[in-house]
Amino acid sequence: MRERYDFHTMIYIELFRLLLGLLIAYFHKPIADFMMERERATVILFRQRGFPLPQAPTTEQARTLYFLIGIAVASIELIRMYLLQRGIVF
Structure with a gap:
């Protein structure tokens, strides 16, 4: 019974x-x-304080x-759920 409870808990x-x-x-x-x-605001804040940071990535x-x-x-x-169902991961 304990194994079944653990299996169901892990599946959830x-x-x-x-x-x-x-x-x-x-x-x-x-x-x-x-x-x-947030990242753009952080980059601006650090640059104002003299820390050179690279450009933030584009939105895309x-x-x-x-x-x-x-x-x-x-x-x-x-993949983990498949392996758990097969009994490989526990």
């Missing part, structure tokens, strides 16, 4: 991570826009990056 965790990855991929544009706004690069992060998280979780 993996499903949550899968959902998180899909949500990141789905909302990649607003996430990237928000993060780029940030959007692509967050989309790929979301897809990567979802893909890894699908």
